[in-house]
Every structure is written in C-alpha cells, then in structure tokens.
Amino acid sequence: MSLDQNEWNEQQYEAVQRIRKRVIEVVGRNMELYGVTLSTGHLYGLLFFADKPMTLDEMGREMQMSKTSMSTGVRTLLDLKMVNKVWEKGSRKDLYEVEYDWYQTFTDYFATQWRRAVESNMQALRRAMKEIERLAQQPDTSEFMAGVLQKDLEKIRQAESYYRWLDRVIDAMEEGQLFDLVPRES
Amino acid sequence: MSLDQNEWNEQQYEAVQRIRKRVIEVVGRNMELYGVTLSTGHLYGLLFFADKPMTLDEMGREMQMSKTSMSTGVRTLLDLKMVNKVWEKGSRKDLYEVEYDWYQTFTDYFATQWRRAVESNMQALRRAMKEIERLAQQPDTSEFMAGVLQKDLEKIRQAESYYRWLDRVIDAMEEGQLFDLVPRES
DNA sequence: AAGTTCATACAGAAAAAACTGTACAGAGTT
DNA sequence: AACTCTGTACAGTTTTTTCTGTATGAACTT
Numbered sequence: 001m002s003l004d005q006n007e008w009n010e011q012q013y014e015a016v017q018r019i020r021k022r023v024i025e026v027v028g029r030n031m032e033l034y035g036v037t038l039s040t041g042h043l044y045g046l047l048f049f050a051d052k053p054m055t056l057d058e059m060g061r062e063m064q065m066s067k068t069s070m071s072t073g074v075r076t077l078l079d080l081k082m083v084n085k086v087w088e089k090g091s092r093k094d095l096y097e098v099e100y101d102w103y104q105t106f107t108d109y110f111a112t113q114w115r116r117a118v119e120s121n122m123q124a125l126r127r128a129m130k131e132i133e134r135l136a137q138q139p140d141t142s143e144f145m146a147g148v149l150q151k152d153l154e155k156i157r158q159a160e161s162y163y164r165w166l167d168r169v170i171d172a173m174e175e176g177q178l179f180d181l182v183p184r185e186s
Numbered sequence: 187m188s189l190d191q192n193e194w195n196e197q198q199y200e201a202v203q204r205i206r207k208r209v210i211e212v213v214g215r216n217m218e219l220y221g222v223t224l225s226t227g228h229l230y231g232l233l234f235f236a237d238k239p240m241t242l243d244e245m246g247r248e249m250q251m252s253k254t255s256m257s258t259g260v261r262t263l264l265d266l267k268m269v270n271k272v273w274e275k276g277s278r279k280d281l282y283e284v285e286y287d288w289y290q291t292f293t294d295y296f297a298t299q300w301r302r303a304v305e306s307n308m309q310a311l312r313r314a315m316k317e318i319e320r321l322a323q324q325p326d327t328s329e330f331m332a333g334v335l336q337k338d339l340e341k342i343r344q345a346e347s348y349y350r351w352l353d354r355v356i357d358a359m360e361e362g363q364l365f366d367l368v369p370r371e372s
Numbered sequence: 373a374a375g376t377t378c379a380t381a382c383a384g385a386a387a388a389a390a391c392t393g394t395a396c397a398g399a400g401t402t
Numbered sequence: 403a404a405c406t407c408t409g410t411a412c413a414g415t416t417t418t419t420t421c422t423g424t425a426t427g428a429a430c431t432t
Binding site: 008009012015016019020022023025026027029030032033035048049051100102103106113114117120121123124125127128131132135138140141142144145148149151152155156158159161162164165166168169172177178180181182184185186 | 194195198201202205206208209211212213215216218219221234235237286288289292299300303306307309310311313314317318321324326327328330331334335337338341342344345347348350351352354355358363364366367368370371372
C-alpha cells in the first residue's frame with residue numbers, strides 16, 4: 001500500500017489507487033444499508049483492498065483520520081462481524097482484516113440485528129396483548145370500547161404472526177438453509 | 187382516536203393510549219433497521235393503530251409535529267411501501283393507511299432497497315475489473331504490479347459472485363419462493 | 373519499578389440531519 | 403376568473419451524530 005517500496009511505479013500506483021477508491025466509494029455508500037456511517041464504510045473498503053491486516057495507526061494514516069475514529073469504526077465493524085481481529089506474533093498492536101466471506105457476513109448480520117429487533121418487538125406485543133385482554137374483561141367496559149380493543153388485538157396478533165415467521169426465517173438463515181433455496185456459486 | 191366521541195370513557199381511553207404508545211415506541215425504535223427515523227417510525231405506529239386512513243393534518247395533530255414533517259415522513263414510508271395512499275370521495279385531502287401485510291412489506295423492502303444497492307455495486311465492480319485488466323496489459327507493468335492487480339481482481343471477482351447470489355435471493359423473494367422455505371402461518 | 377506503547381473513555385468542536393414556518397403552485401370550488 | 407384549500411419546496415433553526423485531541427489505564431519491555 002505504501003509508496004516507499006521501490007517496486008511501485010508512481011504513476012501505476014496512482015492508477016491502482018484510483019480504481020480502488022471508486023470501488024470503495026460505491027461499496028461504502030451502499031453499506032449505509034447495514035446502518036454504518038459512510039466513513040465506516042470507507043474504512044471497510046480500505047481493509048478490503050489491504051494486502052495484509054492493518055493496525056489502527058495504519059488505517060488512520062490512510063484515511064487521514066484520527067486514531068480514535070479508527071478505533072470506534074473498527075469496533076462497529078467487529079460488532080457486525082465484518083472485520084476480524086487477527087493475531088500476529090511479534091506485534092503488540094491489534095491487527096484487523098475484513099471478513100472476505102460475504103455470504104457469512106450477510107447471514108450474520110441478519111442473525112444478530114434482526115433477531116434482536118424481533119425479540120424486543122415480540123415481547124412488547126405480547127405484553128400489550130395481555131394488557132388488552134385484562135382491560136377487555138373489566139366490568140365497566142362499554143360495547144364501543146370492547147370493539148376498539150378487539151380491533152387492536154387483531155392487529156397485534158397479525159403482527160405477532162409475522163414476527164414468528166421472521167424468526168423462523170432467521171433460523172433458516174443461521175442454519176444455512178437459504179443456500180438450499182439459492183445455492184452459492186461453486 | 188379522538189376524545190370527543192362520547193362513547194369514550196376518559197379513563198379507559200387513557201389506558202388504551204398507554205398500551206398503544208408502548209407498542210409504537212418499540213416498533214418505532216426497531217424500524218431504524220429499515221433506515222427510517224425514530225419519529226417516522228412513530229408515525230408508522232400511529233397509522234398502524236388508526237382505525238381509519240388519516241390525513242396529514244390529523245397526523246400532525248396527533249404527533250404534535252408540523253405538517254411538513256408529516257409530509258416528508260409519509261413520503262419515506264410510501265417509498266418503502268409501508269403505507270398506501272387511499273382515495274375517498276368527497277375528501278380533497280390525501281389519505282394514508284399502513285400496509286398491514288407485513289410479509290409484503292418485508293419482501294418489498296428487500297426488493298427495492300437491496301436491489302438498488304446490488305446493482306450499483308455490481309456496476310462499480312465490473313467497471314473496476316475492466317480497468318484492472320486494461321492496466322495489467324500495459325507493457326510497462328512490473329511483476330510486482332501484476333501481482334497486486336491480480337490480487338485485487340481476485341477479491342473483486344469474489345465480491346461479484348456474492349452479489350450475483352444476493353441478486354438471486356432478491357429474485358426468489360420477489361417471486362415468493364421464500365415462503366416455500368419458510369411458510370407463512372395459516 | 374520505571375518507561376514505552378497501545379487502545380479507548382471522555383469532553384468539546386465540527387458536521388449532518390431533523391424539524392419548523394413561510395411561501396407558493398396546482399387542483400377544486402364558487 | 404377569483405377564491406380556497408392542500409401538499410411540498412426551501413431556508414433557517416434546533417437537535418443529533420460524528421469526529422478529534424487529550425487523558426488514562428493496561429500490557430509489555432527494559
């Protein structure tokens with residue numbers, strides 16, 4: 001990556017960097033779908049093309065950003081399992097490289113992020129259902145009120161059914177069944 | 187929803203609102219996974235429990251927010267196909283209601299958002315591959331340089347293969363094949 | 373144990389995004 | 403045609419997020 005290896009012809013180096021930069025730009029932008037910042041997306045792109053695991057300092061130099069930013073950026077990417085910490089003897093610094101198995105990245109992302117959401121939503125819905133049922137049984141509940149409660153309950157039940165389905169989708173992904181439906185290449 | 191229908195017992199009304207509010211809170215928060223603001227998530231929740239399609243003014247009143255915000259919020263939800271515009275004769279105002287078929291919402295979201303990302307990424311990758319191949323054929327390309335280009339090319343090829351897979355996943359979703367793998371309830 | 377080197381917590385600065393009020397264009401009504 | 407009502411574009415303000423510099427504690431070296 002660095003210029004001071006005399007194997008590099010400066011002009012060619014620039015050409016390679018230009019190509020990489022464009023790819024990084026696009027991939028980074030679309031990574032906002034994963035809920036990461038544009039700059040974190042760029043960091044990912046940098047690591048993607050790096051020929052070896054990088055340290056925080058190296059990243060900071062390349063990105064022209066503070067080491068602190070690299071630290072937090074790497075941490076979010078670690079949480080998303082998009083980069084891995086790598087051990088290398090002789091180095092005291094932490095080294096990081098991207099997870100090149102994007103199939104894995106994709107399914108992991110779903111497993112962690114969506115599962116969390118599904119669970120918290122299900123819990124909220126179930127709690128609400130209990131409350132509604134309790135309310136519906138109160139003696140002073142008018143006809144009108146009962147109707148409203150019934151409609152709410154119906155909506156919530158439908159939502160819950162959807163979440164149960166989504167939960168099974170996530171299961172299927174974790175177990176790799178998605179690859180039965182849509183096989184990976186070679 | 188409004189209090190001035192005398193069928194409502196105020197205390198019970200409060201109780202219902204409290205339940206709804208908690209559900210809206212949770213669902214709204216998790217909607218950030220779809221890349222929408224917390225407040226847009228709340229707007230969705232409001233529409234979810236509304237017993238009839240709502241106008242922008244009604245939403246603004248309920249959310250205690252400006253009509254402009256409602257307008258933009260509804261627009262993003264429309265883009266995500268999470269709400270639908272509804273026509274009602276006699277009313278000059280636009281009316282909106284949520285799409286209650288969340289299975290549909292889920293697959294539509296993928297179809298639109300992820301397809302867009304896949305396409306733009308694939309285009310960028312293909313363009314980069316061409317560039318690299320062109321560079322590799324230049325006569326003054328050193329051994330070292332050729333190696334670097336080769337490694338970049340390999341990474342890009344791998345990424346492209348992943349995107350082709352993802353593209354097929356999206357196809358499968360659009361065609362409802364996901365429901366073969368994980369059937370919806372009832 | 374003293375001295376380095378490293379990652380990260382934290383507070384403040386900079387940048388981005390969300391939100392609002394005003395203004396205006398288009399559709400509908402009189 | 404004049405008038406009214408509705409949705410949204412736009413500019414400015416407020417709020418939130420991102421980014422940085424400094425400080426600190428932990429791990430390693432001497």
